[in-house]
Amino acid sequence: AIFSAAQAVLAPQDLAGQHLLVTAGPTREELDPVRYLSNYSSGKMGYAIARAARMRGADVVLVSGPTFLTPPQGVTLIPVVSAEQMRKTVLDALPKATAVVKSAAVADYRPASLSTQKLKKSDEDMTLVLEKNPDILAEVGAGKEGRVLVGFAAETQDLLKHAADKLKRKNLDLIVANDVTQAGAGFDVDTNIVKLLHADGHVEALPQLSKDEVAHQLLDRVVELLKQREAKTDQV
């Protein structure tokens, strides 16, 4: 605790006055009271970003799916379970935010019908109909106004192609792309190997870093983008 207090004091306060909205973790989509569909996101990357942003002086709201992580001190944690809950919470928190970092791994699909009773095993195989969840990132992108918007792309193939496509389609300023099949990257490990794709097309490949270091690198870019916004606003 003493060490992190010292870190906080030593960190540049270059996000002071900014309101960061960070999402983290997986979502869980219930099939019935017992079973759910989820993904391997641990929330570590998003929590690292929230912690680093707080250290650098930002006011931070962290909307998090189910994780087993300790919430960073000084951060407003709003726990959610499903994509639908995450959407509602993010849209509620959005008006105040000056920058949004969406690192949550939101489930693309949810069961089309939710059973209120535990489904019983039958002899037959079972067909589960899934319907698409709301696309929160696209919704935030469409209504982003002056905000800086950062997304994530966790892929297993054609990483840069998928990430560049997502950046454009969702009106992002920056996308953090990582190949989750790489050792030392992705879910549930403490390091990450990412590429940063900017809206102007340039790509930065970062080396293997701790998730805390990736968070600070990312926030350096956010600070830059916020400065550019302010410069633009000043010109008007």
Next chain:
Amino acid sequence: AIFSAAQAVLAPQDLAGQHLLVTAGPTREELDPVRYLSNYSSGKMGYAIARAARMRGADVVLVSGPTFLTPPQGVTLIPVVSAEQMRKTVLDALPKATAVVKSAAVADYRPASLSTQKLKKSDEDMTLVLEKNPDILAEVGAGKEGRVLVGFAAETQDLLKHAADKLKRKNLDLIVANDVTQAGAGFDVDTNIVKLLHADGHVEALPQLSKDEVAHQLLDRVVELLKQREAKTDQV
């Protein structure tokens, strides 16, 4: 640590010489490298049983699906992910066991086809075909020989009916039934409210107890059952 060492010394050594095989936690069934199907089992009940059995002198193998719990000291933990892995591990460990307590919440179904690449979102809804997982408990029940076999039934309705049916169908000696919709019972809480159904038809309703206390109550019954077995074997 000192407290639990004292507990271990004070506990009756009534399971000394016995080999307990305990399963715990959920299983995860992969859809692709990123997504999975699982359930809300925290593993707390199974870990409590493994810990209590070790305290009472048993040699304990704990086969556990993914949990965030600390393995009990002195217990041989074998981590698994899917039902298929749990089946293989349980069948491997079975020959040595004198009693088996299957508290894991094994997924009944798994995706019929596993994608090696992350599935991409399309505009359409998605149909997921699930196939039945192996019924490990029934398999252990069918080949149980002289072993004491304890199962669990986590239900949301018709608790006693479903539990009694499962007890009989799977050749169990005892089944621990709990209604997971009750406050203070079921997944991810530290207490449980259970009914113990015996093969001879009698039912004991226990009050709300800590999972450690439920574990000891359960092991009292296992000790009794093991004694009955030995008495029977002696008669032959």
